[in-house]
Amino acid sequence: MALTLFDKLWNEHLVESQQDGSDLIYIDRIFLHERTGSIALSSLQAEGREVFCPEQVFCCMDHIVDTFPDRSDDTTMPSGKDFIVATRNHAHSAGIALFDLLDPRQGIVHVVSPEQGIVQPGMSLVCPDSHTCTQGAMGALAWGIGSSEAEHALATKTLRVQRPQTMRVSFEGELAQGVSAKDMILHLIASHGAHGGSGYAVEFAGAAVTRLDMEARMTLCNMAVEFSAFTGVIAPDAKTLDFLRGRPYAPVGERWEQAAAYWRTLRSDPDAQFDRELVVDCSALQPQVTWGTSPQHTVAITAAVPAPDAPGATDRAGRERALAYMGLEVGLPLRGLAIDAAFIGSCTNSRISDLRVAAAVLRGRRIAPGLRAICVPGSMQVKAQAEAEGLDRIFTAAGFEWRASGCSMCFYAGGEHFGYRQRVISTTNRNFESRQGPETRTHLASPVTVAASAIRGCITDPREFLES
Amino acid sequence: MDEFVRHEGIAAPLLRDNIDTDAIIPSREMRRVSKHGLGEGLFAGWRYLSQEGREPNPDFVLNRPAYRGASILLGGANFGCGSSREHAVWALKEYGIRAIVAPGFGTIFAGNCVRNGLLPLVLPGEVIAAIAAWVRAAPGENRVLIDLQAQRLEAAGQAFYFDIDAGARRMLLQGLDAIALTLTRGEVIDRFHRRRQELRPWLY
Numbered sequence: 001m002a003l004t005l006f007d008k009l010w011n012e013h014l015v016e017s018q019q020d021g022s023d024l025i026y027i028d029r030i031f032l033h034e035r036t037g038s039i040a041l042s043s044l045q046a047e048g049r050e051v052f053c054p055e056q057v058f059c060c061m062d063h064i065v066d067t068f069p070d071r072s073d074d075t076t077m078p079s080g081k082d083f084i085v086a087t088r089n090h091a092h093s094a095g096i097a098l099f100d101l102l103d104p105r106q107g108i109v110h111v112v113s114p115e116q117g118i119v120q121p122g123m124s125l126v127c128p129d130s131h132t133c134t135q136g137a138m139g140a141l142a143w144g145i146g147s148s149e150a151e152h153a154l155a156t157k158t159l160r161v162q163r164p165q166t167m168r169v170s171f172e173g174e175l176a177q178g179v180s181a182k183d184m185i186l187h188l189i190a191s192h193g194a195h196g197g198s199g200y201a202v203e204f205a206g207a208a209v210t211r212l213d214m215e216a217r218m219t220l221c222n223m224a225v226e227f228s229a230f231t232g233v234i235a236p237d238a239k240t241l242d243f244l245r246g247r248p249y250a251p252v253g254e255r256w257e258q259a260a261a262y263w264r265t266l267r268s269d270p271d272a273q274f275d276r277e278l279v280v281d282c283s284a285l286q287p288q289v290t291w292g293t294s295p296q297h298t299v300a301i302t303a304a305v306p307a308p309d310a311p312g313a314t315d316r317a318g319r320e321r322a323l324a325y326m327g328l329e330v331g332l333p334l335r336g337l338a339i340d341a342a343f344i345g346s347c348t349n350s351r352i353s354d355l356r357v358a359a360a361v362l363r364g365r366r367i368a369p370g371l372r373a374i375c376v377p378g379s380m381q382v383k384a385q386a387e388a389e390g391l392d393r394i395f396t397a398a399g400f401e402w403r404a405s406g407c408s409m410c411f412y413a414g415g416e417h418f419g420y421r422q423r424v425i426s427t428t429n430r431n432f433e434s435r436q437g438p439e440t441r442t443h444l445a446s447p448v449t450v451a452a453s454a455i456r457g458c459i460t461d462p463r464e465f466l467e468s
Numbered sequence: 469m470d471e472f473v474r475h476e477g478i479a480a481p482l483l484r485d486n487i488d489t490d491a492i493i494p495s496r497e498m499r500r501v502s503k504h505g506l507g508e509g510l511f512a513g514w515r516y517l518s519q520e521g522r523e524p525n526p527d528f529v530l531n532r533p534a535y536r537g538a539s540i541l542l543g544g545a546n547f548g549c550g551s552s553r554e555h556a557v558w559a560l561k562e563y564g565i566r567a568i569v570a571p572g573f574g575t576i577f578a579g580n581c582v583r584n585g586l587l588p589l590v591l592p593g594e595v596i597a598a599i600a601a602w603v604r605a606a607p608g609e610n611r612v613l614i615d616l617q618a619q620r621l622e623a624a625g626q627a628f629y630f631d632i633d634a635g636a637r638r639m640l641l642q643g644l645d646a647i648a649l650t651l652t653r654g655e656v657i658d659r660f661h662r663r664r665q666e667l668r669p670w671l672y
Contacts, residue, residue: 147554
């Protein structure tokens with residue numbers, strides 16, 4: 001029988017089907033972080049349960065750590081230290097590898113895992129973090145879970161899961177200059193709604209996906225959860241193997257050959273049937289930007305703020321609320337809308353390729369007067385690489401703050417934030433109410449769009465800065 | 469874990485689509501490494517007049533006297549989307565919410581509900597809108613009854629039948645500890661684990 005990539009990954013990890021219709025799925029790797037992992041580990045310990053295979057569990061300090069150069073356990077977030085210390089103590093007593101605050105490999109979990117070669121094609125990997133779907137870009141079965149499920153995975157090396165349906169989203173056509181994976185996924189969510197992928201595991205395929213480099217594929221899969229999908233996955237290919245080869249946790253020698261032979265089978269069979277198929281033509285795709293408080297509130301950067309009852313809008317009341325929250329009027333062009341701050345970072349867009357495209361626009365230019373602009377590399381290795389390439393000097397000369405790694409102001413945990421009702425253009429993944437700070441007004445966009453907007457001090461089409 | 473078998477209570481309509489877990493419990497309200505002490509932060513951004521204070525916003529549904537003691541939420545599409553934080557469910561539970569009725573749920577959120585004895589109940593949006601209209605007429609008297617055994621919700625003098633996957637239903641009805649349940653399959657898991665070490669040795 002012809003199988004989809006997701007079917008193959010699922011079957012590979014199926015321990016047994018339960019009588020109640022759920023499947024017992026074997027978990028190869030577990031990631032934790034200090035925000036939700038600390039509670040999972042402490043709760044497990046309180047129940048007197050042990051970690052099944054601690055050597056296959058990893059932990060990152062990323063969510064609430066400060067990103068200032070001289071950071072320590074004392075965080076800007078009032079009780080952040082409690083989370084950091086609890087996580088460290090539990091990780092040590094459980095024998096879990098920890099990428100701690102001062103470790104040169106420290107960074108955002110979904111940046112660190114591929115960077116270290118921990119996530120590999122064909123693997124199952126979970127983390128109590130919704131953006132774990134990012135790692136599906138490696139051809140892995142990777143998805144976000146809650147804390148109780150994390151305890152379950154830690155104690156039993158399995159999870160009881162309802163098998164999702166399968167969807168293929170084929171991105172066809174060639175991306176124009178200035179258009180990236182971020183624009184692809186925002187456009188998809190705008191077209192089919194923030195719940196469009198609900199109940200499905202989504203395979204991203206098509207010529208435009210094949211052409212993306214691995215980091216861009218991670219950006220695409222990262223926002224599968226904003227589409228409410230169970231996860232996103234991309235079939236591994238030569239780019240995947242090239243990316244993985246030589247990384248610290250990647251297999252070597254004969255083991256590599258053995259693994260690679262298996263990895264090459266991880267693709268949907270030509271006549272595999274999906275429960276749903278979507279096709280997105282990318283050839284006319286423009287840079288995208290959000291105007292509202294859900295990722296589905298996305299338009300092309302050349303568009304105006306849409307009316308709440310615009311064709312295809314299903315959440316009129318939500319759109320009216322969003323307009324009021326964002327302080328916007330229907331019909332106002334997004335281009336030219338003044339911003340207070342610009343943010344480049346998060347598990348969506350903080351990898352070296354993201355920093356390179358932003359730096360290419362910022363080179364030799366200055367951000368608008370009075371604007372606050374911050375760049376937070378996704379890991380300390382990304383930061384080191386960027387510094388080796390001189391990108392840090394481009395960012396700082398342009399007026400950006402250059403930070404140490406962490407989730408930073410992707411979300412506001414009571415510490416650092418952009419300020420009351422500040423308007424921010426951001427490479428992050430969520431424009432929810434007060435996500436980035438008290439009543440902060442977030443506009444999601446790609447790194448190049450954020451860089452271009454930072455220079456002008458208003459939402460700006462990045463193509464104005466790109467040579468044809 | 470707490471069981472959910474049958475529950476009758478005041479239902480509060482909050483019919484917004486895409487209510488995310490940041491709205492249910494803002495990250496700034498997750499102050500301790502604990503599953504407790506979160507009820508006060510529930511819907512903090514909407515429930516209080518300012519982010520610094522605790523003065524109730526009189527317009528927010530849960531603050532209206534008629535909905536005092538509400539134990540059921542009527543929600544919009546994609547309820548609980550966004551962050552995986554189980555704190556959203558812990559906050560709802562601590563506040564006293566036992567069931568949420570919505571046209572759909574964020575996947576991780578729905579799983580978190582089931583693991584904490586909170587019922588995520590799916591009904592079509594137009595049915596929920598009709599129930600909400602009936603509830604609004606007299607919130608204290610027009611109570612909603614949910615019978616999970618029968619997969620039936622009673623409101624507005626009608627019975628609405630709902631689907632729920634068998635695994636979630638069993639977990640809720642019996643208040644099962646999923647980990648304990650899975651540990652009874654330890655032998656099968658061990659066998660799979662050993663076989664996988666032979667089949668995919670590079671993973672070990």
